[in-house]
Amino acid sequence: MGIRADKREALRRQLKSAARKRIAQHGLSSLRARDLASDVDRPVGSIYTAFKDLDDLILHVNADTMKELGSALSSPVENKDSKSAITALSIGYARFATENQNLWAALFEHKMPDGGPSPAWVLNHHSGLLDRLVQALRMMDPMAEPSLLERRAKTYFTAVHGVVTMSLQNRFLGVPRESLVEEITALVGVILAGLDASLVKKEQSGNGVKN
Amino acid sequence: MGIRADKREALRRQLKSAARKRIAQHGLSSLRARDLASDVDRPVGSIYTAFKDLDDLILHVNADTMKELGSALSSPVENKDSKSAITALSIGYARFATENQNLWAALFEHKMPDGGPSPAWVLNHHSGLLDRLVQALRMMDPMAEPSLLERRAKTYFTAVHGVVTMSLQNRFLGVPRESLVEEITALVGVILAGLDASLVKKEQSGNGVKN
DNA sequence: GAAAATATTGAACAGCGTTCAGAAATTGCA
DNA sequence: TGCAATTTCTGAACGCTGTTCAATATTTTC
Numbered sequence: 331m332g333i334r335a336d337k338r339e340a341l342r343r344q345l346k347s348a349a350r351k352r353i354a355q356h357g358l359s360s361l362r363a364r365d366l367a368s369d370v371d372r373p374v375g376s377i378y379t380a381f382k383d384l385d386d387l388i389l390h391v392n393a394d395t396m397k398e399l400g401s402a403l404s405s406p407v408e409n410k411d412s413k414s415a416i417t418a419l420s421i422g423y424a425r426f427a428t429e430n431q432n433l434w435a436a437l438f439e440h441k442m443p444d445g446g447p448s449p450a451w452v453l454n455h456h457s458g459l460l461d462r463l464v465q466a467l468r469m470m471d472p473m474a475e476p477s478l479l480e481r482r483a484k485t486y487f488t489a490v491h492g493v494v495t496m497s498l499q500n501r502f503l504g505v506p507r508e509s510l511v512e513e514i515t516a517l518v519g520v521i522l523a524g525l526d527a528s529l530v531k532k533e534q535s536g537n538g539v540k541n
Numbered sequence: 542m543g544i545r546a547d548k549r550e551a552l553r554r555q556l557k558s559a560a561r562k563r564i565a566q567h568g569l570s571s572l573r574a575r576d577l578a579s580d581v582d583r584p585v586g587s588i589y590t591a592f593k594d595l596d597d598l599i600l601h602v603n604a605d606t607m608k609e610l611g612s613a614l615s616s617p618v619e620n621k622d623s624k625s626a627i628t629a630l631s632i633g634y635a636r637f638a639t640e641n642q643n644l645w646a647a648l649f650e651h652k653m654p655d656g657g658p659s660p661a662w663v664l665n666h667h668s669g670l671l672d673r674l675v676q677a678l679r680m681m682d683p684m685a686e687p688s689l690l691e692r693r694a695k696t697y698f699t700a701v702h703g704v705v706t707m708s709l710q711n712r713f714l715g716v717p718r719e720s721l722v723e724e725i726t727a728l729v730g731v732i733l734a735g736l737d738a739s740l741v742k743k744e745q746s747g748n749g750v751k752n
Numbered sequence: 753g754a755a756a757a758t759a760t761t762g763a764a765c766a767g768c769g770t771t772c773a774g775a776a777a778t779t780g781c782a
Numbered sequence: 783t784g785c786a787a788t789t790t791c792t793g794a795a796c797g798c799t800g801t802t803c804a805a806t807a808t809t810t811t812c
Contacts (some may be wrong), residue, residue: 363769373792375771384769438711441570460714465671484716485704485724491714492703493696500649502701503671504744505695513696521728549759574800584761586802595800 342380344370350391352435358388358436385447390438400458402426412469413522417533420463420518422492424510427494435499463487471529485519492516553591555581560669561602561644569599596647599651606644609747611636611669623734628726630673631701633728638705646710674698682740693698698730701725 348369352361363384367374378488381387403422410418427434468474495516496504505513559580563572574595576715578585614633616637621629637646674694679685704725707715 331736364765364767373790374769378770380792422742430706450559481716481720481724484707484714485728487713488704488707488711489700490703492701492706493699495703495706496695504699505692509692513692517696517700517732518695518734520732520739523734523738524731524733527734527738528731573798575798586761587802589801590760 338380341370341372341376345377345380345387346390346394349387350394352428353388353391354433355438357432358439359431361388386439388436391433392440395430395437399423399426399432399434403459403462408444412466415466415484416522417515417518418465419459419466420514421511423459424494424514426500428507428510433499438495460484460487470525488520490517493517549591552583552587556588556591556598557605558689559599560598561605563639564599564602568643568679569650572599572734588631596651599647602644604650605640605649606648606717609641610634610637610645612671614673625732626677627697628675628729630670630677630726631729632722634670634720635705638709639721642709647698647704671695681736697705701728705727 348366363377364374460483464479467479467483497510559577574588575585670696678690678694692738708721
């Protein structure tokens with residue numbers, strides 16, 4: 331049918347790929363419309379025939395990054411007890427962030443236009459990060475309120491996220507890059523030990539379930 | 542002596558105050574040089590007689606915010622056992638961030654020119670946040686390596702920081718604003734319980750010290 | 753008080769994302 | 783196929799940034 335629609339689709343792919351490369355190499359903040367245009371050898375205006383604006387293009391790049399994060403985290407979760415799953419998820423997150431620094435940082439640097447679906451929502455939708463965390467936490471404490479479990483999953487995830495972010499971005503407040511995985515392991519270990527301790531307490535007065 | 546030096550100092554104070562007000566009300570990202578100039582009823586160029594550039598001005602606003610954070614955290618630390626001190630420090634941090642959202646966010650949104658002393662370094666210097674955390678952790682485990690203690694302090698601080706940041710900035714991944722203090726309390730509680738558990742283990746094989 | 757030294761000023765500049773009148777290409781119809 | 787109608791593409795121009803610097807105004811010096 332539309333030979334123009336095909337060209338539009340090709341342009342979208344080219345632009346996304348060029349934007350991804352530039353973000354990966356030099357960071358989101360130094361992405362320029364004119365640079366992208368010259369990357370794909372087209373005039374500036376052509377960007378706006380393929381995407382609403384640069385924000386829209388970045389949103390698409392970010393969606394891809396989120397899917398890749400989902401893949402990077404998908405293998406280790408199955409066939410493990412809850413605690414190993416949570417640890418593997420956390421370390422996997424730290425590793426992905428370290429190995430894809432700029433692309434990963436773009437997920438959070440990017441301010442959304444507003445109204446539209448939050449990239450964070452898409453993050454969970456595509457990576458299933460929070461869902462998997464909730465699932466593992468539920469296995470540790472099956473009687474817990476679902477809404478509380480979801481809230482706690484967010485708390486633990488954002489805690490790990492904070493350590494990762496500051497380690498990669500803040501030389502002084504964050505832990506040194508080379509000990510990031512060690513520190514994440516320690517943090518998650520302490521949290522899981524603490525959870526265990528309070529679950530044992532609960533078990534003593536009432537009935538709880540193990541693992 | 543210099544009546545010009547006095548005027549320069551007055552202008553610096555006016556600009557800092559205007560910038561602070563604008564950041565507090567509308568966020569760092571909507572701070573404009575021309576707006577500031579008209580706030581203090583002077584031409585745009587005058588900003589550059591008082592400060593090197595806008596970054597420099599923002600650095601000064603941020604330094605004040607850090608000192609205020611330091612004050613907000615100074616009272617609760619003394620006269621408490623280590624665990625209460627750590628909890629109070631964390632909740633105090635979350636409260637300060639909540640009550641001064643935009644000014645606090647500016648501390649981390651602002652990218653520094655480079656070379657100069659990191660705002661994060663200044664943060665610790667003026668607020669003593671990490672130092673106090675290290676101190677409390679050392680009381681819990683006096684035999685621990687100082688360098689490990691400092692690293693763990695960074696880990697726990699950035700964990701709390703992450704929960705706070707995401708709660709205030711990310712509607713979907715962060716915990717709801719109204720349960721932030723509750724979640725910080727829970728997180729710190731679980732971490733402290735986990736630390737206790739591992740310290741008890743250490744005590745069993747070797748000699749440790751209590752509190 | 754006038755000349756020399758210094759500071760202030762705001763129009764102008766460079767760089768940004770985005771737009772839109774005119775040019776080019778595609779489509780529709782005889 | 784030929785030509786008009788329609789659609790799409792293009793890049794100079796727009797509006798908004800932070801920052802500069804020749805011209806102007808002020809202060810200092812003797």
